[in-house]
Amino acid sequence: MIHHTRQISKRFRIVMIVIIICCLVGCGAQKKKVSQFEEDHGIIVGFSQIGAESAWRTCNTRSVQDAAAEKGVQLVYANAEQKQENQIKALRSFIAYQVDVIVFIPIVTDGWDNVLQEARDAGIPVLVTDRKIAVEDQSLYAGFIGTDSLKEGRTAGQFVLEKFAAKRESFGQTKEPITIVELFGTEGSSVANGRAEGFREVLKSYPEFQIIYSKSGDFLRSKGYELAVEFLEMYDDIDVIFSHNDGMTLGAIEAMEERGLRPGKDIVIITIDAQQEAIDALREGKVNCVIECNPKTGPEIIKLAQRLAAGETIPRLQYVHEEVFYETDNLSLIEPRGY
Incomplete structure (x- = not known):
């Protein structure tokens, strides 16, 4: 349950998170107008993306942003521009301003133990998506959702x-x-x-x-x-x-x-x-x-983030559905990809 003092300072925290991330790594944030109920009861999710190097990555980011907006989740988005040091700075800014959940796509596998320990010490659950990580203590993050x-x-x-x-x-x-x-x-x-x-x-x-x-x-x-x-x-x-x-x-x-x-x-x-x-x-x-x-993982990511914010346990490992397209297939049946 989120403490009352955290509830009443959500808007202030969102503004401050955006300011600090922009100063550190350069980023964009998505925040829609919300009702008073959402302002009081919605959650804040810090989302660290690795970059915008491809149409796939852009679609993946948009999927998360759209799903957050639909569910009334306040999403703070940080673009790491393909640099792990930028991503670690963004995660630390999320921790400093007490987001409810951290979601991040790790650029590389190693080097996350310290910052994830800081998140756990702050009581903030972490969801890893798209790429996996290697840490000594698996309990440093709540779960993974992404590709196999x-x-x-x-x-x-x-x-x-x-x-x-x-x-x-x-x-x-x-x-x-x-x-x-x-x-x-x-x-x-x-x-x-x-x-x-x-x-x-x-x-x-x-x-x-x-x-x-x-x-x-x-x-x-x-x-x-x-x-x-x-x-x-x-x-x-x-x-x-x-x-x-x-x-x-x-x-x-x-x-x-x-x-x-x-x-x-x-x-x-x-x-x-x-x-x-x-x-x-x-x-x-x-x-x-x-x-x-499959880049369109936003709806599932936001569902899992909401469950984590509510103190629930989520699956440790969840793979998304993916297709294979062969030269021998009836290719006219493939619907527009959207990315």
Whole structure:
């Protein structure tokens, strides 16, 4: 139960949180006009996002903001601009001004123990979303909701196995490997680690598959382009590109087309996110498999935040529903993605 002195100072706290975060890291806050009942009984959620590097990320932020507005939840939004130090500063500002719940998307897996201990000492529950964290004491955060990155990697590996079934059968005679380039996500992030691990787990028993290049493109389209320019110079024979997100994939496609290569035909491409541009590329035959990473988690996040504010226990681990889109599907049935 929220103490009366905290209830009457909500509006003041919201203003002060916005001011302090703007001074520290630069941010935006969403706050709608609320009724007197909501002013007295609503909760304040501090939401730390990692950035706005892609259409996926923008959609994810909008989903949380819209869900908060619909439920009368006061949401204070901080954009970390891809820097962990900015995110830690934002979390500490949330703690200082006593938000009811902290929701954050960790840029990387490690380095959160101290600030989460501070949140617990202040009696503020923490919900982790999208990317996982590694802490010595698991009770430092209440739960996680987001993508199953290990499953996404396994799905990508299974597609490659099936796509190259004929070439695999001839490997015993030709000894010609199936070469793979991996566009890795942000180093140290749980989603990149999970996707890489799941992919390798499926292929480890098949020596015909060889990952000849794996570098981080930070989930950025521009870096996907730069890496593609590099690996296309290094290797003449590439069979597969496994990209950890659509942004890097779309950058790589640009680089391939500049060299006169046919994405999806000369090189098989598997990508993760399922934003509209990737689905369009799938329809055009430039991508062979698109694995969804669902960004529209806002409604569930806000429900969980409300339960935490009420002192309830939430599930430790909750994965969101995700689809897989194959080149052999009836692609006309895919609805507009909205991101």
